[in-house]
Amino acid sequence: MHAYLQLMRIANCAMAAFAALIGVLIAFRIIFEQPLQAFPFFEAGSVGIAVMLVTGAGNTINDYFDVGIDTINRPDRPIPSGKVSKQQALFFAAFLFIAGIAIAGFINLVCALIALFNSLLLVLYARNLKATPFFGNAAVGYLTGSTFLFGAAVFGMEGLYALSVLFLLATLATIAREIVKDIEDMEGDRKAGATTLPILIGKKQAGFVASALALIGIAVSPYPYMNSMLGEYYLPLVGIADLLFIAGVYAVLKNDPALSSKRFKLAMFMALFAFVAGA
Incomplete structure (x- = not known):
């Protein structure tokens, strides 16, 4: 279990989930003039879980494609060290992506579409964009910003605008x-x-x-x-x-x-x- 948490970079996932929750809170305060008792706690919790899963999947697939480099630079990582095989890492990433998108789908369509797009972009980044001038930088920038946007998407298009x-x-x-x-x-x-x-x-x-x-x-x-x-x-x-x-x-x-x-x-x-x- 510890090796899979290492693959996910669980601390990084928790930070991303926190950013998404901040996005929910800010959008709520901008859109509604209601006390925090009316805050959508269930949806916010679902957003946090979805973000953790998709972020963890992205980190896992990144290690999958970086196994050659990590074998030299970071041999203690789960795949180069043999704690997790490449195939196991691939299946784990796929499971996390699917679970994250599914949970986002239970919130609303906007959340589901963002989760799906970000999942595809994370795979594309790990496989191709990371080594591409500027486009790799742009992908990281978008993915960072979209964490807040994903939280706001709890309130649909109005949240995205906010x-x-x-x-x-x-x-x-x-x-x-x-x-x-x-x-x-x-x-x-x-x-x-x-x-x-x-x-x-x-x-x-x-x-x-x-x-x-x-x-x-x-x-x-x-x-x-x-x-x-x-x-x-x-x-x-x-x-x-x-x-x-x-x-x-x-x-x-x-x-x-x-x-x-x-x-x-x-x-x-x-x-x-x-x-x-x-x-």
Whole structure:
């Protein structure tokens, strides 16, 4: 059992489930002016379980396709160590995907469609997109942002609209940070024969792409307040997040990707806190 939990990366799954529950809570507070007693606890719990299963399936299928690399770099992982066979890992991933999509289907059609699409994307990422410049970064960004969106999908299309800006901010910030991390890892990636965006177009140009994505996120961040979707606490807190994003942009343009990555990560947490406080 422990080996299968390792395959799932259960702590990572729990964090994803928590993010989805935050998505449910924020969407509920934006859409409804009701006390928390009216909160859809059963649906929220179902969302958390579905996200844990699909995330665990994605981590498992990632290990399935990475077994060659892990045999060299991480021989203690369940598949290279022989604790779980490749076939067992594949069947386990399929079971988790099917179970996660099925639970999402019991919530509503929107949740089911997001779970199905994300499951297919996780397989495609593990098999092909991970080694594809920018598209691999974009897939990680979307999957991160869609965790919040999946929680909001409990309330159907109205929930998706309510969290559209948080989804966009999380997606853009994650893509930018992934590109910055690729800049930081250029030397090792080049030796390993990888083709990342910085290797393909150059460190400086990749920094410009990451900066542009972060600045787009900053530009749209005031929208929930201006559209009366979030309260007065949102604006000053998201302003702090925006300043951290700007600091991250400055760091990457000054050729300090390690510092930039840390600032982007901190800015993402502050932006999430701003949404929670504003809701």
